[in-house]
Amino acid sequence: MATTICFLIWVAFITDSVWTRTVRQVYEVHDPEDFNEQDFDCPRECFCPPSFPTALYCENRGLKEIPAIPSRIWYLYLENNLIETIPEKPFENATQxxxxxxxxxxxxxxxxxxxxxxxLKKLLFLFLxxxxxxxxxxxxxxxxxxxxLARNKVSRIPQGTxxxxxxxxxxxxxxxxxxxxAFQRDTFKGLKNLMQLNMAKNALRNMPPRLPANTMQLFLDNNSIEGIPENYFNVIPKVAFxxxxxxxxxxxGLPSSGFDVSSILDLQLSHNRLTKVPRINAHLxxxxLDHNKIRSK
Incomplete structure (x- = not known):
């Protein structure tokens, strides 16, 4: 029990550390005096709140093109428009x-x-x-x-992406x-710090290969996965969810050891074809397991 509690605290600490670091970087407050008059130019299609000079709001405006982004902008909101292209030119000065x-x-x-x-050498968050x-x-x-990249038509991941x-x-x-x-053995190579991978609601029949070793949260709901290879979880020893x-x-279709993996804390196997409870670890x-074919003896 003590080990489990320590692990839970560790997971919470790591996740919070990543989020806190990112939020701190993204929401750093700037004094308006840090900018000169030219910096306060605002594209006529958008709204630039005087109290939040590093933000540019261009959402819900029927835009077909990205306007020129001023150099002071850190946060750019362009959702719910009719934009078809992302050219280099609008971002020429948007180095922040x-x-x-x-x-x-x-x-x-x-x-x-x-x-x-x-x-965009300082970009942290990209929503597409x-x-x-x-x-x-x-x-x-x-x-x-x-x-x-949720809810697109993605069927390919080019090598080296x-x-x-x-x-x-x-x-x-x-x-x-x-x-x-869509996956090669080296598809995820390079993602040394990936913690959450969500590939729910695709058309996978097999578990994706060679996932990043630091993966803690793996979401594969609503696919057509039939089995899990033997020793699959050895590659992702930190997976908790x-x-x-x-x-x-x-x-x-399950490995002989089932889900007897000490790192897994939350295991969701609802709506599958299991007839018995799989082997699990004491740390779970x-x-x-609802909506399977398991019957009590």
Missing amino acids: LRWINLNKNKITNDGIERGALSQ EDNELEEVPSPLPRSLEQLQ FSNLENLTLLDLQHNKLLDN LRLNHNKLSDS QHLH
């Missing part, structure tokens, strides 16, 4: 950007000019949910800590069109 929200637009891979994103992407965009800035993203802690690819052939709800797991805190 930490946060870009481009959710709910019409952006395609062909519309992203090569270098438009990778030139609900667009028209068919592959993970590349190249991306090495500084990136969170990449949100993640090779330089050693600072990425969260990768969200849920609700896309990923098949097993594992979600495999709404798949096609059967007793014969939460086990979800």
Whole structure:
């Protein structure tokens, strides 16, 4: 029990440390006197709050193009527009950007000019949910800590896409069109600090190969996964939260040791095809097995 409590505290501490560091970097307050008069230029399509001079609000305006971004901007909100392209030019002076929200637009891979994103050397958060992407965009800035790509049409991950993203802690690819052939053994190479990987609601039949060793949260709900390879969890010895709800797991598809993994604290296996309770570890805190075919003896 003491070991479990210590591990829970450790997980909370690590997660909080990453989040706190990022929030501190992103929400650092600036004195208006730090900027000259020219710095306060505001694109006519957007709103620049005087009390928050590093933010630029351009959401819900029917924009088809990204306006020129002033050099003072750290936080850029462009969600829910009609934007199809991300060219380099609007970001020429935007060297301080930490946060870009481009959710709910019409952006395609062909519309992203090569270098438009990778030139943003201080970018931490990139939101591209609900667009028209068919592959993970590349190249991306090495500084990136969170990449949100949910609800696109992603079916491909070009080789080397993640090779330089050693600072990425969260990768969200849920609700896309990923098949097993989207992954190579080195697909996730380079993601040394990844903690959360979300690939729920895709079309996977197998567990993704060679996940980053520091992965703590793995979400694979709503796929068609039928089995888990022997010794699969040896590669991700820190995984604590594992979600495999709404798949096609059967007793014969589980490794001989089942889920007897000391790091797993929360295991979700609801809506599968199990007929018996799988082998688990004494450290497990939460086990979800509803809507299987398990019968009490």
